[in-house]
Amino acid sequence: MFVKQISVFVENKLGRLAEITNVLGKEQINIQAMSIADTTDFGILRLIVDAPQAAFDALKDYGLTVKETEVVAVSLDNTPGALSDILQKLFDNDISIEYIYDFAFAKPVDERTATIIMRLGDQEKSVEKIKKLGFKLVETKDVQK
Numbered sequence: 001m002f003v004k005q006i007s008v009f010v011e012n013k014l015g016r017l018a019e020i021t022n023v024l025g026k027e028q029i030n031i032q033a034m035s036i037a038d039t040t041d042f043g044i045l046r047l048i049v050d051a052p053q054a055a056f057d058a059l060k061d062y063g064l065t066v067k068e069t070e071v072v073a074v075s076l077d078n079t080p081g082a083l084s085d086i087l088q089k090l091f092d093n094d095i096s097i098e099y100i101y102d103f104a105f106a107k108p109v110d111e112r113t114a115t116i117i118m119r120l121g122d123q124e125k126s127v128e129k130i131k132k133l134g135f136k137l138v139e140t141k142d143v144q145k
Contacts, residue, residue: 001127002070003140004052005117008045009065012038020045020059027051027058032143033117035101048073048103048117050144071119072127073103073138078114086116086135093129096121103138 010016017036024031033048049055052068059066076082090097103115115138120126130137 001072001137001139002123003048003073003117003138003143005069005071005119006047006049006052006055006059007067007069008047008059010036010038010043010045012040012042017045019062020064023058023062024049024055027054029055029058033101033103035099035117037099046099046101046117048143052144069119070123071117072123072130073115073117073143074130075136075138076114076116082114083116086133089133089135090120090126090130093133095126095129103143 008020010020021031030050031047032050035046036043037046038044047055048071056066056068074086076086087097098119098121100116100118103117127137
């Protein structure tokens with residue numbers, strides 16, 4: 001029902017993202033989705049990886065501040081208006097979104113679909129509402145070891 005996301009506190013300096021991706025690459029951890037929100041001095045890098053526990057451990061051992069969070073992955077039709085449709089339905093059902101980004105599978109579950117990652121307010125209740133609305137949740141086993 002939930003997908004594990006790794007969040008990394010990143011100092012905003014030249015080469016920092018290269019360092020982080022090198023750590024993951026050396027551990028044979030595949031990045032499947034990422035988003036970064038930054039300010040002048042720092043950023044929060046959010047990652048969906050195929051091996052979240054290994055990524056967490058490797059990044060922490062490297063000396064980074066790391067957090068694991070559960071997020072919701074929803075599969076949508078890859079058509080105009082599909083994102084608008086789910087966002088309107090979430091709003092209509094009082095489901096708040098803390099943040100959202102897209103997820104590109106290396107091997108798409110279905111080439112006609114797109115996937116979004118969301119951190120929702122009251123995730124348990126929100127997931128139940130999303131299921132009742134008929135949206136397809138991406139299962140952890142589909143993206144992570």
